[in-house]
Amino acid sequence: MKLEQNKIDSHNADLYEKHQKKLAYLQKELPESEEIIKKLQDFQIAIPSWALGTGGTRFGRFSGAGEPGSLEQKIEDVGLLHAINKSSGAISLHIPWDIPQDAEKIKNLAKSYGLKFDAVNSNTFQDQKGQEHSYKFGSLHHVDPNVRNQAIAHNIEVIKYGKDLGSKALTVWLADGSSFPGQLNFREAFQNTLASLQAIYAELPEDWKMFVEYKGFEPNFYSTTIADWGQSLLLANKLGEKAYTLVDLGHHQPNVNIEQIVAILLGENKLGGFHFNDSKYADDDLTAGAIKPYQLFLIFNELVDGLAYQGLDFASSLGWMIDASHNLKDPLLDLMQSVEAIKIAYAQALLVDRKALKIAQQENNVVRAQEILQDAYRTDVRPLLAESRHRNGAALNPVQLFEDLNLRAALIKERGHQGIATGL
Numbered sequence: 001m002k003l004e005q006n007k008i009d010s011h012n013a014d015l016y017e018k019h020q021k022k023l024a025y026l027q028k029e030l031p032e033s034e035e036i037i038k039k040l041q042d043f044q045i046a047i048p049s050w051a052l053g054t055g056g057t058r059f060g061r062f063s064g065a066g067e068p069g070s071l072e073q074k075i076e077d078v079g080l081l082h083a084i085n086k087s088s089g090a091i092s093l094h095i096p097w098d099i100p101q102d103a104e105k106i107k108n109l110a111k112s113y114g115l116k117f118d119a120v121n122s123n124t125f126q127d128q129k130g131q132e133h134s135y136k137f138g139s140l141h142h143v144d145p146n147v148r149n150q151a152i153a154h155n156i157e158v159i160k161y162g163k164d165l166g167s168k169a170l171t172v173w174l175a176d177g178s179s180f181p182g183q184l185n186f187r188e189a190f191q192n193t194l195a196s197l198q199a200i201y202a203e204l205p206e207d208w209k210m211f212v213e214y215k216g217f218e219p220n221f222y223s224t225t226i227a228d229w230g231q232s233l234l235l236a237n238k239l240g241e242k243a244y245t246l247v248d249l250g251h252h253q254p255n256v257n258i259e260q261i262v263a264i265l266l267g268e269n270k271l272g273g274f275h276f277n278d279s280k281y282a283d284d285d286l287t288a289g290a291i292k293p294y295q296l297f298l299i300f301n302e303l304v305d306g307l308a309y310q311g312l313d314f315a316s317s318l319g320w321m322i323d324a325s326h327n328l329k330d331p332l333l334d335l336m337q338s339v340e341a342i343k344i345a346y347a348q349a350l351l352v353d354r355k356a357l358k359i360a361q362q363e364n365n366v367v368r369a370q371e372i373l374q375d376a377y378r379t380d381v382r383p384l385l386a387e388s389r390h391r392n393g394a395a396l397n398p399v400q401l402f403e404d405l406n407l408r409a410a411l412i413k414e415r416g417h418q419g420i421a422t423g424l
């Protein structure tokens, strides 16, 4: 389904006067408004192909209606999202859930919606039909070289699909680990993982990056072979300059200081990308900013500071991706909310008075430092986001537009009630 521009324009016309009032106030208060609006216009967040269907929990899945049943329909959905918010101009594919049978056709389809292909993701956490060796006891760390070789070959195949589509990065997340003490020799598991990743890295094109994702728990309950950012960074350092650590917000134990991890990784120029989501207890994959918006802001505060320190362009230097999928909301509305929350955190981080913060830090003025951060965090920057969308031809209020136009009903009419998306 392609959304006609005039529908967005008439939505905007209805809301424009009210928007203009709020924006004018903010522009008067914040001299940096114009610069922030421009940065927001450029900032795109990739949508994962597996988040377009209703997710499940380990107890069940309650599918929504009108979900995309094919890769083409998933691209259509991201295209629709991008038309509405002009902030989701990329899609991240998971292989083998989304194998592009005809790469040229898929590439052209994505192009017609203004979409690029972000990092491609391999999957060695499930067995696929007809697969010779099982990943039940792991993949790249497995005790059996035949299993490792099969997993290596799969990752190399994923690179090939990505090359055909114009992707520039491979994300490797492993479910490898152990659930009981004694099950695994930790040192050998790590060494096997490194050797396997080296074999994959050797096949990485010159202008590609490899993102090594870590996770502290689940699906294994005693140990994970790439459990934290230290282990990921160790691997990335050993692999070479094209390898980076990827931070997924849900992959930490409760109360871990993620913003500090981000600051240190950026200082070493070893942060490759992000998987945004939010959580209360574990890897809940909830809407970004739904539970801990202040943490999200503090992370962006480090990102703005760290990327400037490295002299890197904010929008293009890291892989910005959502990795969320849950069982209650309409997936497209959920993604709109995630994108909004991410961009709010970014805009607030841009508001931080860095010179004043530096002085407060030098003077050990703890109160002042907190005031500076919270002044930025407590500013309602939503009119700046709305203005950046409006200038890009997108909707002033994406969620309202989607609901007012009954876009899910239109998708159900097109696809039927039974469509179930592949993915989690």
Ligand SMILES: [Mn+2]
Pocket (backbone or CB within 6 Å): 173, 213, 248, 275, 323
């Ligand atoms: Mn992830």
